Amino acid sequence: MGLLDIFIKKRPSAHIARERLSLVLAHERAERLSTDVIARLKEELIAVICRHTSINKDALNVTVEHRDSLEVLKVDVVLPEGGLRRAVT
């Protein structure tokens, strides 16, 4: 222990706990929110696309990718053979 340490007050551990928790909770809440939103988005996208084409439900894939500070929403749609075709109504 250095002589200076006597004069430097140690940071209370509860402060550290609060900071660590607020970071981890914010991160986990954002993740939770995005999985909920993605699930809903996917459902609605399928409904919309199916109204206009005859794609299979499994042919649609929605993901969110984190690139640096960006969040990228990626929607992959596999079109049926023969390309876009109106759904039979």
Place this chain on the structure above:
Amino acid sequence: MTRVVVVTSGKGGVGKTTTSASFASGLAMRGKKTAVVDFDIGLRNLDLILGCERRVVYDFVNVIQGDAKLSQALVRDKRNENLAILAASQTKDKDALKEEGVKAVFDELREMGFDYIVCDSPAGIEGGALMALRFADEALVVTNPEVSAVRDADRMLGIIDSKSLRAEQGLEPVKEHLVITRYVPKRANKGEMLGHADVQELLNIPILGVIPESEVVLECSNQGTPVILADGSPAARAYDDMVARFLGEERPLRFINGDASPSLWKRLFGG
């Protein structure tokens, strides 16, 4: 109208069963007809904490599977006739809790005129814990001032907001209350422990109770008495405040300023 209240936490050992026992007893003491149900299938303990373990004949799973009537399985509390306990099964496997079965039992409890059904949740975020919160109208989320318990409580809040029947059906959301246990005001004031305001701010739900750390809790569990009945002890009074607030009374938080142990004067002369 029966209200279903789940006592949950995510993390184990933070005082769910202790809180369930005191909360249910407190409601009963205030004249509310209360049933407290142990959802910890395979690890039954609520009966022991409430001191009725020798009178359990049938359990929750027996009733769900039709091996016993609900009226046969409900154990009346010896101290308060308003309180009934439905024990968890100690032998059956934990997948025995099915949603329809639980719903049927709850419907019957409603018909029997219970004001409150208190669901003592197991730890974790699977099967039994999900079933305990499924039908909840309100939730007591129990945590102690420790990082892992607070994080798990937050996770549990997320699960209540997505997996409860109220959430799925788009009804008014489950009303969530925060209960902080094992609180040591002196340490919190010194910055050695997360303060109740910190925990409240992090989890962002209103505080229903702050229960001070107390030797009485272990003594009560030794004897099979709910803590709320340990007359005069700060933990008992804190639980009593908690129940009063739950029922709509306004009571300021006590035992948060290092006054958890009574002064020598008070100990000698009461007060």
